[in-house]
Amino acid sequence: MSTSHRLILSLAGMLVGASALAVQPPEPPVAPAPPAPQSKQINISMDSGDGFALVDGSRDSVTISGSDFDGKQIKQLKQSIKGQFLWFRDQGNSYVMQDAALLARVNAAWKPVRQLGEQMGGLGKQMGAHGTVMGELGSKMGAQGLAQAQVGTREAGQLQALGRQQQELGRKLGEASRRQAQATTDTSRRAAEREVERLQQQMEDAQDAMEDVNDRIASAQEREADKADALSRQMDERSKPMDSLGKQMGELGRQQEKASKAADKATRQVIAQALSEGKARLVR
Numbered sequence: 531m532s533t534s535h536r537l538i539l540s541l542a543g544m545l546v547g548a549s550a551l552a553v554q555p556p557e558p559p560v561a562p563a564p565p566a567p568q569s570k571q572i573n574i575s576m577d578s579g580d581g582f583a584l585v586d587g588s589r590d591s592v593t594i595s596g597s598d599f600d601g602k603q604i605k606q607l608k609q610s611i612k613g614q615f616l617w618f619r620d621q622g623n624s625y626v627m628q629d630a631a632l633l634a635r636v637n638a639a640w641k642p643v644r645q646l647g648e649q650m651g652g653l654g655k656q657m658g659a660h661g662t663v664m665g666e667l668g669s670k671m672g673a674q675g676l677a678q679a680q681v682g683t684r685e686a687g688q689l690q691a692l693g694r695q696q697q698e699l700g701r702k703l704g705e706a707s708r709r710q711a712q713a714t715t716d717t718s719r720r721a722a723e724r725e726v727e728r729l730q731q732q733m734e735d736a737q738d739a740m741e742d743v744n745d746r747i748a749s750a751q752e753r754e755a756d757k758a759d760a761l762s763r764q765m766d767e768r769s770k771p772m773d774s775l776g777k778q779m780g781e782l783g784r785q786q787e788k789a790s791k792a793a794d795k796a797t798r799q800v801i802a803q804a805l806s807e808g809k810a811r812l813v814r
Contacts, residue, residue: 582618624813639796646786
């Protein structure tokens with residue numbers, strides 16, 4: 531974090547203490563939370579030049595521009611001055627201006643910036659809501675992937691058992707076939723023949739059982755794949771609004787940057803007029 535950013539955060543803490551800050555634009559919320567009090571508002575611009583702060587103690591609102599400002603002094607003035615005032619630096623000196631007409635011009639200059647910030651805040655909330663749903667879908671997809679990996683675990687054990695059974699039946703069938711071929715009497719030959727037929731039937735039954743297990747595995751995998759596809763489609767649908775909202779957020783950000791520069795310029799023109807007309811008092 532740069533030094534100027536640390537200074538800005540420090541000033542915000544001095545101005546509103548431990549109260550919740552409604553910084554424009556707000557971060558997209560991670561989870562639903564109670565709304566911040568609407569009366570507290572801080573707008574920060576990092577434009578270069580002498581610093582100024584538009585402070586409204588009645589609404590706990592402050593607009594800050596530049597990096598050359600005195601947070602402690604502004605806090606003290608906020609406690610002693612009722613209503614709105616403009617604090618600013620000029621050639622190393624600090625001034626306060628409370629002229630109503632000039633303050634109205636400053637407020638008008640910063641109004642578009644505040645409005646754009648509110649729009650960005652609304653978009654941020656929408657993106658936060660979509661992000662929460664996408665996070666939940668992602669969790670479900672992870673669980674679904676685990677379920678797919680586990681499909682057929684029990685059936686795989688059955689297949690192994692059936693495979694060992696077929697191997698044993700094959701061995702016995704080979705022995706019975708040899709006895710049948712080597713039989714020297716009709717009785718022994720018929721006995722061996724019946725044994726071969728019995729073992730062949732068992733082999734067929736085991737093969738049918740293996741096919742049934744494979745069918746169950748295929749069906750289960752298909753069901754899990756369908757579930758995964760459905761979740762993937764939901765995720766795709768949820769990502770579309772996020773893309774659109776992101777583009778809107780980017781456009782509003784560009785508009786806000788442009789509006790901030792215009793507001794900063796207008797405010798500095800007011801400051802120059804206040805100094806030339808003696809409408810700003812020096813702060814010792």
